[in-house]
Amino acid sequence: MELVCIVCPKGCRLKVENGVVSGNTCKKGEAFALAESTRPMRTVCTTVATVFPSMPVLPVRTAGEIPKDKIGELMKLADTILVKEKLRRGDTVAKGVAGTDVNLVATASIYTD
Amino acid sequence: MKKYGVIVIGGGPAGLAAAESAKKAGAEVVVIEREARLGGILKQCVHDGFGLIRFGEKLAGPEYAERYIDEVKALGIECRTLTFVTGIEKTQGGFVVHCVSRDGVVSFEGDSIVLATGCRERTAKQVLIQGTRPAGVFTAGTAQNFVNLMGKLPAKKCVILGSGDIGLIMARRLTLEGAEVEGVYEVKPEPSGLTRNIHQCLYDFDIPLHLSHTVTRVFGTDRLEAVEVAAVDGGMRPIKGTERIVECDALILSVGLIPENELAESLGVKINPFTKGPDCDQSYATSVDGIYSAGNALNVFDLVDYVSECAASAGANAARGDKDGKCVTLSRGAGLLSYVPHRICLDKPHDKVVVFFRSAKDMDRATLRITVDGREVFKKKFAFLRPPEMQRLEVDFSAFGLGADSELGISLEEN
Numbered sequence: 001m002e003l004v005c006i007v008c009p010k011g012c013r014l015k016v017e018n019g020v021v022s023g024n025t026c027k028k029g030e031a032f033a034l035a036e037s038t039r040p041m042r043t044v045c046t047t048v049a050t051v052f053p054s055m056p057v058l059p060v061r062t063a064g065e066i067p068k069d070k071i072g073e074l075m076k077l078a079d080t081i082l083v084k085e086k087l088r089r090g091d092t093v094a095k096g097v098a099g100t101d102v103n104l105v106a107t108a109s110i111y112t113d
Numbered sequence: 114m115k116k117y118g119v120i121v122i123g124g125g126p127a128g129l130a131a132a133e134s135a136k137k138a139g140a141e142v143v144v145i146e147r148e149a150r151l152g153g154i155l156k157q158c159v160h161d162g163f164g165l166i167r168f169g170e171k172l173a174g175p176e177y178a179e180r181y182i183d184e185v186k187a188l189g190i191e192c193r194t195l196t197f198v199t200g201i202e203k204t205q206g207g208f209v210v211h212c213v214s215r216d217g218v219v220s221f222e223g224d225s226i227v228l229a230t231g232c233r234e235r236t237a238k239q240v241l242i243q244g245t246r247p248a249g250v251f252t253a254g255t256a257q258n259f260v261n262l263m264g265k266l267p268a269k270k271c272v273i274l275g276s277g278d279i280g281l282i283m284a285r286r287l288t289l290e291g292a293e294v295e296g297v298y299e300v301k302p303e304p305s306g307l308t309r310n311i312h313q314c315l316y317d318f319d320i321p322l323h324l325s326h327t328v329t330r331v332f333g334t335d336r337l338e339a340v341e342v343a344a345v346d347g348g349m350r351p352i353k354g355t356e357r358i359v360e361c362d363a364l365i366l367s368v369g370l371i372p373e374n375e376l377a378e379s380l381g382v383k384i385n386p387f388t389k390g391p392d393c394d395q396s397y398a399t400s401v402d403g404i405y406s407a408g409n410a411l412n413v414f415d416l417v418d419y420v421s422e423c424a425a426s427a428g429a430n431a432a433r434g435d436k437d438g439k440c441v442t443l444s445r446g447a448g449l450l451s452y453v454p455h456r457i458c459l460d461k462p463h464d465k466v467v468v469f470f471r472s473a474k475d476m477d478r479a480t481l482r483i484t485v486d487g488r489e490v491f492k493k494k495f496a497f498l499r500p501p502e503m504q505r506l507e508v509d510f511s512a513f514g515l516g517a518d519s520e521l522g523i524s525l526e527e528n
Binding site: 003004005006008009011042043044045046047049056057059060061068071075089107108109111113 | 149150156159160161162165171172173174175176179260261262263264289290307308309311312313317415416502
């Protein structure tokens with residue numbers, strides 16, 4: 001399998017043959033290629049609604065990677081969230097999303113004038 | 114009037130990094146920002162991938178910006194938001210920056226200025242799309258503002274023209290939010306965004322990428338109803354008979370970024386024809402003494418980490434305020450699309466000069482060479498280079514025995 005590494009902007013061209021990775025220039029690239037050839041994982045970034053007019057949506061991301069095939073489930077969950085507290089960057093917005101033990105965290109602090 | 118050491122214009126990633134380093138270098142600093150919040154375009158870049166170099170972490174845009182905002186606040190740097198610069202006046206001892214703000218007309222006096230005004234997106238008017246003028250034709254950044262700041266979905270089914278990074282990021286973002294992205298059309302035979310974005314934004318979501326294709330017409334009266342797409346030949350001219358109509362309610366343009374330098378030009382700052390930003394030396398000083406340029410206003414970067422690095426250097430140098438001295442022009446040889454700096458000032462430190470460059474075309478195995486009077490003084494090999502992927506290297510120009518009349522050149526050769 002041939003693929004392009006998405007871990008960093010370098011974009012190394014990787015090859016996986018019988019579980020052996022080549023073309024990578026770092027350990028992270030090797031781990032990415034192995035995961036990609038078994039169960040691809042992604043960090044997902046999106047927004048959730050808030051009650052604050054000065055910031056109608058709050059940017060969030062998964063604190064770690066979740067399986068790629070769970071992205072749809074995560075997006076459905078994000079649609080149901082309404083933030084009512086003045087959350088700060090790094091605060092947990094939802095725990096253990098999409099059947100994983102990964103939390104959804106705020107990537108910005110709620111801004112009010 | 115209170116006098117500042119450094120006035121930073123723009124409160125985005127470049128302005129914040131410049132302000133932080135100028136303050137740490139001992140200058141009295143003020144940041145002027147036209148929006149209500151600091152952070153610039155990063156506020157709406159909710160995707161991750163920022164900060165890998167600067168922090169060793171994969172952060173979302175707002176997270177990266179807030180780390181700098183926190184630092185700027187901790188240093189007690191004065192930040193004037195909702196303040197718009199209307200003009201800059203050169204005086205005997207420095208500059209006066211005239212602004213409008215909620216308090217009315219205000220002015221700031223300073224010794225040096227860092228222009229951190231960012232860049233603008235090329236619009237539909239600049240790519241000459243024919244047809245009616247319906248609503249629904251947006252730049253990728255506008256669509257990003259709608260979705261990520263306002264929480265509004267501006268399209269049900271869209272076509273993306275151009276394969277710049279923001280367009281690719283928006284293809285994924287709109288898909289995640291439930292819109293249909295019919296395809297991304299790129300007039301050139303190669304994509305113009307980062308390879309990783311082609312993969313993680315398009316291929317992950319089965320969004321087709323049509324290279325050597327463009328949008329030739331738009332249809333619709335009030336709202337966009339359809340676009341016509343066509344294949345193009347080697348000269349980027351549409352090929353007759355390949356036209357196809359795609360029904361859609363939005364056309365999103367990701368067709369390039371241009372450094373914003375209206376203020377720089379008003380001061381007579383020389384603009385480089387290749388970066389479209391100011392000509393600068395290794396301290397990011399422009400052709401006008403006391404005016405520095407940083408971030409995407411200087412040169413459109415692909416990574417915010419490099420924006421911060423360049424701006425931090427510009428801020429510290431602006432605080433020091435070294436006058437321009439003997440300079441050697443770094444002449445553009447073959448193989449390069451653009452690079453900074455454009456000249457080396459011999460009276461300023463030049464032993465650890467950061468050079469950023471882009472190749473003119475895709476190259477497998479290339480060598481970058483720096484020559485003095487035709488003699489090679491530096492070379493570095495690269496496994497592969499693509500124009501969308503900017504390279505960074507450090508060069509010790511003090512080791513080359515440069516004099517004011519030396520001929521200094523930089524070039525790139527495929528081998």
